[in-house]
Amino acid sequence: MATYKSSGKLDLESPAVEFIEHLTRKKNHVSFFFAAVDLRFEVEPKDSETRAVTMSIHGNLTESYKTIKATFTVAPGEDMTASCLAYTFEFEKISHNIEDKKIVESLLTYISLSDVSYKRKFKHNSIDTGYPAEKYFKDFVNAFENDDEVEMGGVDWQKRTFTVSFISAPSMMENFETIKVTITIIPKKEGSRVKWSIEVEKIDDDTQEPDSFLFIACSIRETIQSKFGN
Structure with a gap:
């Protein structure tokens, strides 16, 4: 062995x-x-x-x-x-x-x-909001549907989850063939929580670049935050 x-x-x-x-x-x-x-x-x-x-x-x-x-x-x-x-x-x-x-x-x-x-002092893969989960999920889906940098898929209205694949984001796509984010809106006692996971496919599978993962994680958080209030 x-x-x-x-x-x-x-x-x-x-x-x-x-x-x-x-x-x-x-x-x-x-x-x-x-x-x-x-x-x-x-x-x-x-x-x-x-x-x-x-x-x-x-x-x-x-x-x-x-x-x-x-x-x-x-x-x-x-x-x-x-x-x-x-x-x-x-x-x-x-x-x-x-x-x-x-x-x-x-x-x-x-x-x-x-x-x-x-x-x-913050988590990279979740954001808390004061908006109700049902309304916020609808607004979130609409905001991403109107975003030319991503392609929507897998929208589940009952579970309040969907995926977005980045198709036109040069600064994020430099080292990656694909970047897919699964976003879920979870109800809370007051408001809701936005959680997400990231799945990537690298262009060159032989390189080790943890800094590039850190960069896209921060960029994706900023993208999700930008949808607040849309």
Whole structure:
């Protein structure tokens, strides 16, 4: 049974101790780019002394592996306001699989977005609004139907969910063949919550560019926010 490892470093804006506490505040995490059934991350008990965190990785994308684990150690930067994350992914394979890079990129992107989220105090894949869910879903669908940069699909009025595929957004499409976003409006006691997931197909499957995922995640959030009040 083959074992594959991938190691590297990722610069963070957040202080080391605070970021580890932020990352491990909950046990289960879901990728921004895949549904929970396809890819999810589970935090194992951390080593408080070394700030080492291990995550077990599960989901449909991992079916060709016996186990996948990612271990992170975060070291403080020189000014103590930023830090550097050293990571190692260990794949214990059952059979050959080409999903290694997708899994690595997805978790590193989640780490990058968590870093930005901690600094800016917001979540990238949800927005709360004071509008009622039924009315807001109708307005949202109308707003995207009139957007020349996207193509609508899969509108489900009962579940208040739909998909948009970006077809004319040069700044976002530079590294991606397709970008599809699934948006759901969830009723709350007061108002509603807009949630979304992102699915992408890269032009070059051999490159690892977590920064490009971070860019489109921010751009998609801004696009969704721009529909407020339409």
